[in-house]
Amino acid sequence: MTAASRFAIVGARVIDPDSGLDGERTVVVDAGRIVALETPGPLSADLPVVEARGQWLLPGFVDLHVHLREPGEEHKETIATGARSGAAGGFTTLVAMPNTKPVIDTAALVQFVLKKSAEAGYARVLPSAAITRGQKGESLAEFVELAEAGAVCFTDDGRPVANAGVMRRALEYSLLVGKPVMVHEEEPALSGGCMHEGDVSVRLGLKGIPGAAEDVMVHRDIALARLTGAHLHVAHISTAESVRAVREARARGIHVTAEATPHHFALTHEAVRGYDTHAKMSPPLREEEDRLAVLEGLADGTIDAIATDHAPHAVVDKEVDFDHAANGIVGLETALSLTLEAVRSGALPLHRALAALTSAPAGLFGLPYGRIAVGAAADLVLVDPAREWTFDVRRSYSKSRNSPFDGRRFTGQVMRTFVDGRQVHAVEG
Amino acid sequence: MTAFRRKHLLGLEGLTRPELQHLLDTALSMRELLRQDVKKSSALRGRAVINLFFENSTRTRMSFEVAAKVLSADAYNVSASGSSAQKGETLVDTARNLDAMRPDIIVVRHWASGAAEMVARHTRAAVVNAGDGQHEHPTQGLLDALTLTERLGSLEGRRITIVGDVLHSRVARSNAFALSTLGAHVTFCGPPTLLPPSLAQLGVRLTHSLREAVSDADAVMMLRIQNERMDGAFLPGAREYSRTFGLGLRQMEWLRPDAVVLHPGPVNRGVELSPEVADGPRAVILPQVENGVAVRMAVLSLLAGHDPAQAAQEVA
Numbered sequence: 038m039t040a041a042s043r044f045a046i047v048g049a050r051v052i053d054p055d056s057g058l059d060g061e062r063t064v065v066v067d068a069g070r071i072v073a074l075e076t077p078g079p080l081s082a083d084l085p086v087v088e089a090r091g092q093w094l095l096p097g098f099v100d101l102h103v104h105l106r107e108p109g110e111e112h113k114e115t116i117a118t119g120a121r122s123g124a125a126g127g128f129t130t131l132v133a134m135p136n137t138k139p140v141i142d143t144a145a146l147v148q149f150v151l152k153k154s155a156e157a158g159y160a161r162v163l164p165s166a167a168i169t170r171g172q173k174g175e176s177l178a179e180f181v182e183l184a185e186a187g188a189v190c191f192t193d194d195g196r197p198v199a200n201a202g203v204m205r206r207a208l209e210y211s212l213l214v215g216k217p218v219m220v221h222e223e224e225p226a227l228s229g230g231c232m233h234e235g236d237v238s239v240r241l242g243l244k245g246i247p248g249a250a251e252d253v254m255v256h257r258d259i260a261l262a263r264l265t266g267a268h269l270h271v272a273h274i275s276t277a278e279s280v281r282a283v284r285e286a287r288a289r290g291i292h293v294t295a296e297a298t299p300h301h302f303a304l305t306h307e308a309v310r311g312y313d314t315h316a317k318m319s320p321p322l323r324e325e326e327d328r329l330a331v332l333e334g335l336a337d338g339t340i341d342a343i344a345t346d347h348a349p350h351a352v353v354d355k356e357v358d359f360d361h362a363a364n365g366i367v368g369l370e371t372a373l374s375l376t377l378e379a380v381r382s383g384a385l386p387l388h389r390a391l392a393a394l395t396s397a398p399a400g401l402f403g404l405p406y407g408r409i410a411v412g413a414a415a416d417l418v419l420v421d422p423a424r425e426w427t428f429d430v431r432r433s434y435s436k437s438r439n440s441p442f443d444g445r446r447f448t449g450q451v452m453r454t455f456v457d458g459r460q461v462h463a464v465e466g
Numbered sequence: 467m468t469a470f471r472r473k474h475l476l477g478l479e480g481l482t483r484p485e486l487q488h489l490l491d492t493a494l495s496m497r498e499l500l501r502q503d504v505k506k507s508s509a510l511r512g513r514a515v516i517n518l519f520f521e522n523s524t525r526t527r528m529s530f531e532v533a534a535k536v537l538s539a540d541a542y543n544v545s546a547s548g549s550s551a552q553k554g555e556t557l558v559d560t561a562r563n564l565d566a567m568r569p570d571i572i573v574v575r576h577w578a579s580g581a582a583e584m585v586a587r588h589t590r591a592a593v594v595n596a597g598d599g600q601h602e603h604p605t606q607g608l609l610d611a612l613t614l615t616e617r618l619g620s621l622e623g624r625r626i627t628i629v630g631d632v633l634h635s636r637v638a639r640s641n642a643f644a645l646s647t648l649g650a651h652v653t654f655c656g657p658p659t660l661l662p663p664s665l666a667q668l669g670v671r672l673t674h675s676l677r678e679a680v681s682d683a684d685a686v687m688m689l690r691i692q693n694e695r696m697d698g699a700f701l702p703g704a705r706e707y708s709r710t711f712g713l714g715l716r717q718m719e720w721l722r723p724d725a726v727v728l729h730p731g732p733v734n735r736g737v738e739l740s741p742e743v744a745d746g747p748r749a750v751i752l753p754q755v756e757n758g759v760a761v762r763m764a765v766l767s768l769l770a771g772h773d774p775a776q777a778a779q780e781v782a
């Protein structure tokens with residue numbers, strides 16, 4: 038029935054954060070687009086039907102920050118497996134980070150990502166490109182050609198742009214293409230540790246990275262965004278001080294936006310006790326005060342988007358001592374459930390949370406996705422908000438298994454995902 | 467009777483006072499054995515102990531080896547220098563492979579904090595942490611506690627000061643846990659770059675003044691300061707460190723006359739301790755070494771399920 042190009046989804050509570058729509062509607066899809074939003078009642082035409090009573094119908098989620106490892110580290114993930122994992126998590130659009138091997142810093146590599154994405158046919162994968170050639174932090178990549186080839190933003194993610202002069206020129210030059218510059222904020226001279234510096238690092242004897250390593254770079258780059266007028270996007274914001282700085286900068290009209298990961302609002306550095314390398318990420322899990330500040334920033338819109346920083350790693354990269362373990366976790370299949378946990382805790386209003394997964398990130402990057410409206414792409418997710426399930430990482434669609442949420446009980450699950458009207462995921466059984 | 471029933475000895479954090487006391491009592495009886503002409507017990511005959519050392523350490527490795535051999539265990543030394551990750555074998559792989567050789571006890575020394583705990587999660591053998599990065603060095607903490615109880619009697623209410631690079635010291639952490647649990651008041655002293663305020667969560671007093679730290683102490687433990695800390699990043703240099711935090715004859719006058727001086731070794735003579743103090747009558751550095759063997763005998767014995775106190779009771 039869902040193989041049909043024209044069908045209707047009936048009975049669901051349709052929530053579209055962009056328009057504020059929240060109520061039962063029949064959504065009619067034709068040739069990959071939403072062609073009608075009808076009030077409940079008899080169907081105006083004879084159509085194949087997806088029955089969705091008791092479920093929410095949401096715009097497909099947009100993740101501005103994933104690592105799909107292709108080209109170069111296909112043993113960890115490929116564009117196809119990452120896009121499949123995204124579909125299972127309700128994501129219909131993924132922005133792939135360029136820190137692959139080789140780094141995405143030429144038009145040919147941008148086109149390679151788009152081609153692999155089209156072949157895979159799951160979540161749509163959009164490439165980002167490096168700020169500097171080879172992400173070496175020295176000379177600017179060819180923004181114009183990269184943008185023409187399809188790069189949606191520029192980032193050296195995985196590492197900071199250490200040189201303030203290079204950062205200034207990158208922001209200035211980005212005005213030529215009108216794309217955001219996404220930054221991994223970490224002052225190298227204050228870094229070098231393997232977890233957040235605080236009570237837990239002192240107790241475990243692990244070298245810490247102070248929150249100030251992020252704060253000083255956020256303050257620096259806000260000053261540079263002010264100087265240049267360019268769009269600065271702060272990736273995976275993790276400290277209370279950074280959130281405050283972004284809030285103040287926005288109030289002053291500086292073009293700064295931000296995203297936060299589910300793990301930074303679901304976990305703190307306490308998760309590192311026991312030396313669980315699945316709790317090792319960059320930026321590191323911070324303190325309760327920071328976790329709450331991230332939630333507050335998401336709630337008041339200081340932080341626009343929820344992004345997973347999906348970072349698959351092979352077992353051998355995590356089964357080593359904590360100092361040498363790789364940074365990051367897979368995140369696509371747990372993002373919605375962790376977000377709903379935050380909503381249920383009262384920290385995050387539902388509509389804001391859903392906007393942070395859909396229309397807000399799409400808007401930041403100027404993408405025509407993340408909304409349910411007549412004429413829009415039929416990127417849709419059906420969620421059963423009451424369904425209880427247990428995340429079993431061995432059954433993940435990702436190639437990798439590095440998650441601290443393995444075995445966690447959740448309420449609320451993605452049931453089906455549609456990209457351009459095609460069903461790309463359905464819960465079995 | 468109180469017994470020590472843990473599977474591993476990964477750290478002294480969380481050990482109860484009866485557990486610590488039992489370890490120390492057992493060590494005392496082991497020291498008697500060590501002092502006999504015939505230093506041999508058949509307690510661990512047929513048991514295999516692997517000393518897995520990822521970090522160079524003559525003294526600690528030797529101490530564990532002597533301890534195992536006096537108890538008739540078969541001791542195997544594995545020096546895995548360099549990083550397991552660099553060699554392509556993960557620490558977990560190493561643990562699983564050694565485990566397949568059916569050792570009873572694996573003694574692990576590793577430069578990474580948490581390494582012993584990781585090995586313990588992937589083996590059936592009992593694991594002894596012989597020092598993991600900057601985390602814990604439980605047998606060192608025990609041998610210091612044993613040395614101190616011998617000199618001071620009960621540690622209840624005693625004041626013990628630990629001076630130096632506390633931030634990077636597994637010895638300081640293990641001592642803080644053991645000594646506080648045994649009732650002592652512990653003070654950490656060092657420069658602010660090596661003494662972050664969050665160390666106070668260990669239940670210790672923090673001070674940057676050596677004079678203040680040592681003047682009311684019953685014992686002062688001087689930590690080894692690594693040369694790499696004195697390259698200008700943490701400290702301006704050895705000279706200033708020695709002047710500010712070193713213990714020489716002049717500073718010894720600040721100590722109470724009966725206070726003793728400990729050092730986990732090896733001593734940087736002329737930096738944290740002047741030679742006169744290191745070799746002087748107040749230093750108990752060599753007794754620490756002897757107690758080290760006794761403590762390790764006690765740990766190996768108890769983890770192998772052989773409790774001499776229980777055995778004696780059964781005979782009686």
